[in-house]
Amino acid sequence: MSDKKDLEQLRQEIDSIDQQIHQLLNQRAECAERVAETKLQAFSAENGEGDISKVIFYRPEREAQVLRNVIARNNGPLEGKTVARIFREIMSACLALEKPMEVAYLGPEGTFTQAAAIKHFGQSVISLPQPSIANVFSQVESGQCNYGVVPVENSTEGMVSHTLDNFMDSPLKICGEVELRIQLHLLANETASSETIKTICAHQQALAQARNWLDNNWSGVDRIAVSSNAEAAKMAKNDPTIAAVAGDIAAEQYGLMTMAKSIEDFANNTTRFLIIGSEQVPTSDSDKTSLIVEVNNKPGALLKLLEPFHSSGVSLTRIDTRPSRTDIWSYVFFIEFEGHQDDETIAHILEGLGDYSRVLKVLGSYPKAIL
Template sequence: MRGRRVAFQGERGAFTEEAALAYFGDSVELVPMRTLREVFSAVEGGGADYAVIPIENTLAGSVGEAYDLLLEHELRVYGEVILRVEHHLLSVEGATLEGIREVWSHPQAIDQCRRFLESLGANVVPMWNTAAAAKRLAEVRDARVAVIASRRAAEIYGLRILASHVEDDSNNYTRFFVLSKESRPPTGDDLTSIIFSTRHEPGALYRCLEPFAERRINLTKIESRPVRSRPWEYNFYVDIVGHVRDPVVSEALDALSRRATFVRVLGSYPKWRPRDAGRGQGGAGQGG
């Protein structure tokens, strides 16, 4: 994958950049973007070969915008990364914990550190990215301000760690999707992500899930998101164990397509294996 470009939302030091490095190693060029929409557009338009996006967190839940953009765009889920997220309170040299009056960070990070922030008693200001907050503080050098960001951001922007591990729970993990125009072949240890919608009638969801239960296909995730054009109707986002090319999965999806009003396969991809971190989870020999 050397020479490939990987788009992500944020600045250098963002958690999504860490996820990209965990997946690809240093063999790719990382391309920071301001918004998730720009990240999707970069891959679709050829400005990047892959994207890495946050999809859900064990404390703060799903990233709704990411799920909505998966529906809007034609990119494939190519892989996943599960990253242990460790938040730190950073400020400039000379700052003290007692002197902090304002804390900047991304809303998801703020949600994940709510108890610590309440005990600190400082004013909380949402920013578009944790690393962007760190970069801005490094520019203004205000000792009354701190940011919640990563240890990597502290190193990059020359900030000091005032408090470590300020997340509410140590079991703080974020799952990221790796996106591409390409599809992945089966590895024998895969997940498949799909979207479907049902008729608005009793038992409709049950009938759509029945083909998976009948074939003993495990669902690892199910979540509903509103259909924007139809109030009080929902799309269902589901992850299942298996690959779309597996005969039993293919049969279940065929049955689902006859019962649902809309079905789309987002992609089949290998389960995250930390032991393969930095190797692209299969590399070019696995479809790119």
Template sequence: MTGPSLEMLRLQLGEVDEAIVGLLNQRARLALSIGELKRSLGSQVYDPAQEARVLRRLGDFNHGPLPVQALVEIFREILSCCRAIQERVRVSFLGPPGSFSHWAALCGFGRSAEFLPLATIPEVIRAAERGQAQWAVVPIENSAEGSVKATLDGLVSTTLSVRGEVLVPIVHCLLSKASSLDRIHRVYSHPQGLAQCQSWLREHLPGRELVEVSSTSQGAARAAGDPDGAAVASRLSAELHGLQVLAEAIQGSSANMTRFLILGRGQSCPTGNDKTSILFATRHVPGALCMALSPLARQGLNLLRIESYPMRDRAWEYLFFADIQGHQADVPVCTALERMQQEVTLLRVLGSYPKGLEPQ
């Protein structure tokens, strides 16, 4: 007994595709109605908490064979398209295009958003503060290099709130116009990119000239104009500069990850899987930090991260940045913060937001 013919299977695929298009447009019409309702209520179109709920639900009703990560990427673009037909969403990020910050912005907002690349982190934050963009995407910490001081500086003074986070694995690729490694004479990249890939470069491209440039994206641009050149950069840079990916994941550590924050106006609603970022200062007395943190322990809250930061106007005194599990609207978090307020000289909630999806 024979199965269905190729022609029959293709006809069935065509029917499924037609149904998908119909359902996508049905979803878009619903999104337009939601957008109109949000405008009448004065609400923002982009809702990080709601979009996080949509993406997390995919695993609940996915029965394969598509992996959940593939569905997340597909739905991220569906959400982006539906958002774009409601209103223009503009996002500032640390450029140039092709940087890992650019990739984080794409992961957070999809390709239908408008993106504004800027030269420094303070400029990225100011753009959202001044209304040149509605949202800012900034790196906050790297698993290998630690915290990003310029972002900590910005969080101290900004009027924006932390509304979301994006976790991006730092995957370096070797990009080139050349078709094989033996045609490559020089490699361009940021010094950090070259350092992170030094073992692979020594083994596979020994003796080649290593040219340091201002960013991995700039390295890709240089390689695009050099037939004998290559770049250590992201896969996104290959797409933007018309380069081939000759090798992928050439960095020494496979665990290298950068965490980015999404900054904007307003507050995110609880999702049941949230973080709260706070900034606080303690009295300059023995045991002050322990007393400040004790309300978290009494409420059974997990301290996810804490870091000291020197006060600019007081020598040898420090601010502390901390991330705690839960949302400020949750009773245990709210109670802990109220009691913490009594133990510190300054407490500011930077924002409560949905935890970023762990890359698969």
């Protein structure tokens, strides 16, 4: 009887705590609504009857600071990132009260890019699938979507060239980044079997990430690269001769059975995605900066490009190349490094690079990935 009473008392304590959490959530939501009203009033006072769609409700640097603070002050028993993910959803729901955000991503529904969008913005965002990376850029450039999410690199297969190429001509800025652990499965509809499957479809990156496993287990089956893993899952949904390499979100979206789980060749397979928007992001105190630079095709050009970072003690996190659009056998460098473009040291480096670069385009400074 004593154990039963103790358990009942603990349940009552949990109910009481839940009630307090509920009250605090509503208080936070009411505060978010007041923030929206204050921003609208300030905008109207400055711009009269101007276009209120230009009011900035989402502040990437502010959300990054909140999440870092959540992790820093957490003392368990829940892990810091677990609590931060809960706060991510709280902020997402509260932001939707201020203004529901529309975010474009590389579709169709069920892609890892959609999963990245949800991880970064939370479940309350309105995510809109696009047929290509170029379409994601155009939706944001035209103002039809507030932000976009595009893949930029995979830990085993390197950079996504289509994303880098779109940055060449786009006025958009990088506003954030998100890293997503990629688990690939072999999916098919419920009537399929190893005897019926004649083709395995996926995005070319996914086929490459599972190349060894497919060679060892399905060596005699044709592989076809399609626009996305979700597109492959969509094809497999109604065709027992097709299997798709895709993730959990695609399996759920299209009602597919899993023939084999976690077929990626490397257990730490991770893809990084960029958040693109029209606004420059202020410093969050833990940032990265990305830029595109083209130098004259002369001996020592790359060394001269990198030396200011070395001498200033700035850590480069990525450097890649793309062919120049103006000269044959010339290249544009895509460089990422720690720090914000408004930092005194970074600003000095950028000023020096501009003196001898043919093209220098800062793509944005943005908070480092947290979750």
